Amino acid sequence: MSNAADYAATLHVRDTCMCLHARRAARALARRFDEAFRPLGLTSGQYSLLHSLNRPTPASLGQVAEVLAMDRSTVTANLKPLERRGLAAFAVDADDRRGRRAALTDAGRALLAQATPIWVQEHARVEQELKADAELLRDGLRSLGRIAGSAPR
Numbered sequence: 001m002s003n004a005a006d007y008a009a010t011l012h013v014r015d016t017c018m019c020l021h022a023r024r025a026a027r028a029l030a031r032r033f034d035e036a037f038r039p040l041g042l043t044s045g046q047y048s049l050l051h052s053l054n055r056p057t058p059a060s061l062g063q064v065a066e067v068l069a070m071d072r073s074t075v076t077a078n079l080k081p082l083e084r085r086g087l088a089a090f091a092v093d094a095d096d097r098r099g100r101r102a103a104l105t106d107a108g109r110a111l112l113a114q115a116t117p118i119w120v121q122e123h124a125r126v127e128q129e130l131k132a133d134a135e136l137l138r139d140g141l142r143s144l145g146r147i148a149g150s151a152p153r
Contacts, residue, residue, distance in 0.1 A: 018144065029126070036122040040115055047119060049078055050104060050112045053088055058101035060093060069145065087111055 013020065033044035042050075052067045053059055061072045068075065079102055082088040087108035093099035104112065127134045 022141075022144065032126070033119070033122055036118050037115060040111060040118070042111065042115055045078065046082060047112075047115055049075075049082065050087065050108055050115070053102055053104045053108065054112060055103075058091060058103035060099055060101055062099075064102060069149070082108065 030044045033047070037044060037047055048068060049064070052064045061075050064070075064079075065072045065075045070078075079088055079090070083090060085107075086105055088102055089105050090100050090102050093101050130137065
């Protein structure tokens with residue numbers, strides 16, 4: 001059985017922990033966008049992944065990982081379902097035969113074009129419902145990403 005001091009610490013963490021609140025907010029947003037993209041058979045994470053591939057030349061897996069703040073193995077695992085659906089394709093990196101690059105296929109570009117108006121509409125709703133200044137929130141989240149990304153491991 002825990003004592004009152006332990007529970008007081010738990011309440012303090014529950015009410016003030018930025019990591020906890022960021023995760024809760026991220027999960028809530030992801031669920032909201034997952035629901036919006038459901039008619040296209042797409043998740044919010046897949047939408048972000050498709051956008052990370054939307055470039056003039058195929059992206060290295062490291063570039064995609066950097067944009068999405070993921071490790072390369074996670075990027076590869078998340079790209080596999082998109083590859084199976086014919087939305088993304090892998091190729092050997094011409095500059096480094098050990099590496100691979102990923103790109104959108106025509107079907108991937110078409111799905112992204114269908115999904116983007118859904119994102120625009122849902123994103124506008126989120127910003128409208130947000131009681132705080134959306135740009136201030138984005139700036140704070142970017143700062144947190146930089147600070148947390150530079151933390152010693």
